[in-house]
Amino acid sequence: MPLVEAKDMEDIEDKAPRAQAPSTLGGGESNIPDTDVNVPQIAPLAKYKLVFLGDQGVGKTSMITRFMYDTFDNAYQATIGIDFLSKTMYMEDRTVRLQLWDTAGQERFRSLIPSYIRDSSVAVVVYDITNRASFLNTSKWIEDVRTERGQDVVVMLVGNKTDISDRRQVSIEEGSDKAKEENVMYIETSAKAGYNIKALFRKLATVLPGMENTMITGDSNLIDIKLTAAPPPKEHTAEQCNC
DSSP states (O other): OOOOOHHHHHHHHHHSOOOOOOOOGGGOOOOSOOOOSOOOOOOOOEEEEEEEEESTTSSHHHHHHHHHHSOOOSSOOOOOSEEEEEEEEEBSSOEEEEEEEEEOOSGGGGGGHHHHHTTOSEEEEEEETTOHHHHHTHHHHHHHHHHHHTTSSEEEEEEEOGGGGGGOOSOHHHHHHHHHHHTOEEEEOBTTTTBTHHHHHHHHHHTSTTOTTOOBSSOGGGTOOOOOOOOOOSOOOSSOOOO
């Protein structure tokens, strides 16, 4: 079959008879379906940015990994710059998308962090209960959050590594008092043991802007945050825990 040039094809199409749309004039009925119907509207997925702050080695990455994949990596690797992950949480009457921003704790990356705090809905400030310096430095991290976001942000203070509470340098009472002083939320966790990780994120999800009266589906005991340290594991190693 000979090829037809594009111009000739256009001429053929122009000369071809065209189908006429059914007319409703003169009392006739149209076969065209009525498109003006009540189509269910799908609400846009609410997205919230959570930024994780704290000194190097306190367990920010491990907490996110435990929440995302329910795993723990004993091999410590410092975060370089900023990492990003997201996860959908299903509420009782809606679904939200949590955007998790994992920041580096090293001083050389501090200049990058304010820009990530700026448009966040939640700031999770983490310290290591076995490292008092990391606890004292939370004041500076919270100050950075207030500088960028004022009071228009949810702040959660987290004492991590309760699985090695026998090396504790910061008591539960100190952490709780610090949270009251800074007017922020507080919880202790263990990324290694998985202790209170789900509870942390579920609690945060209920206090997101516009979510104050929404409950999470699932076990109700995950909403109840208990400020008690997890029992120490049966065995300890002499090496520093990187959870």
